[in-house]
Amino acid sequence: MNSKSVLRIILKIISFRNFLFFLLQFLFFGNDVLQGQWVMTNGPNDPRISSLVVSGNNIIATGQNGWYLSTNKGVEWIKSVLFEYYPTLAAVGDSVFAITNNGMFFSADNGITFTKFKDFPSNYIISSFAVSGTNFIFGTSDLPGTGYAGIYLSIDNGTSWSQTEYPPGDIISFTVYGSTVFASMSASWGGPDYGGVYQSNNKGADWSGIGYFNNSVFQIAVIGNNIFASAYSGLYLSTNNGVDWKLEDTSKIGKAGSLAVVGNNIFASTYPAGILLSTDKGVNWTQVNEGLPDTTKGVLVVSSTDIYVSVSGSKVWRRPISELVGITNEIKDLPHEFTLSQNYPNPFNPSTQISYSLPYTSQIKLIVYNIQGQTINILENGFKNAGNYSVNFNAADLPSGIYFYRLEAGQFSQVKKMMLIK
Secondary structure, three states: OHHHHHHHHHHHHHHHHHHHHHHHHHHHHHHHHHOOOOOOOOOOOOOOOEEEEOOEEEEEEOOEEEEEEEEOOOOOOOEEOOOOOEEEEEEOOOOEEEEEEEEEEOOOOOOOOOEEEOOOOOEEEEOOOOOOOOOEEOOOOHHHOHHOOOEEEEEOOOOOEEOOOOOOOOOEEEEEOOOEEEEEEEEOOOOOOEEEEEOOOOOOOOOOOEOOOOOEEEEEEEEEEEEEEEEEOEEEEEEEOOOOOOOOOOHHHHEEEEEEEEEEEEEEEEEEOEEEEEEOOOOOEOOOOOOOOOOOOOEEEEEEEEEEEEEEEEEHHHHHHHHHHOHHHHHHOOOOOOOEOOEEEEOOOEEEEEEEEEEOOEEEEEEEOOOOOEEEEEEEEEOOEEEEEEEEEEEEOOOEEEEEEEEEEEOOOEEEEEEEOO
């Protein structure tokens, strides 16, 4: 063996040892990378991201200098020049509504294109916006000397507006849960009736206070009978629809900001604890900060597969929900749209199954009619969480003939025909 062959063997050994050493170093020091973590998207580069909205597979961010759209999970962001002022957004299914000081806009394609459908007076400082059925609701901040602060309601798709009598104050955010709307209020007005949680059971027409904390409440989230309220003083939880409230352990959570719900799991953006996750409706909380640059609280929003957060105001970070323990199977099979399936069997005698799907929590009705349009049976009536459902309809006491069944869920309504043959 000549000297060149010996040299090549020695170099190969050294290279293999270096590779092995690098691999061991990576496995030891880079363990947190292998376990999954938050990943920074490529923008948007705005000094202050104030809100995030998900519509379909698209994510929209509003900031100090405008609003931004990504159709590929943050890989690319497009800055829009459509709006004179950055808008307050509300997403309902594939539709996105935008309201600014110079008008109201509507998108039917997940925020890609918008059409202006209503001019709007510029003497409002609009801080929050929500859509509940056919009702539009916006909240304002106080414009000195005008008395405009409070909640405004339109029941005719934004054509006319009226101010609700209560509550009259700075509204920070709305949360729509079926036909119930919750409002969080700033404490800047002072007094015992400010800085709390307010509830409307008729889509924004009338309001009642269900929790006063003498502290600004930033957001409300709902899981069944559990209501969470994030506030400057911490995170509050009511397990009996707002009758009683408990302040979570502030030594662990600190100040609470944005909230996001996936099934029976809730995420909370807090300071100094960072992003927290509870998989048992608020009993226990776990930090899920892996990969984030700091623990500054930001705005949270979830899609069908990912959770997003704006950290330090200017960047959006993303993490697959499937990486987070205990919720993968729960969200994997959630439907993406309302559907009402054809009953099976059809024709039937004397019973049949009626199936339907809900993409998010909704107040629903499932009604059976005869051919004259008379109500025969109300099979379902109440709130249902997102998911797939099947209901048995027994027609043993009915005569043969054609019947109809209709599903109502928010703005969704669909009718199908079935035949009973005895």
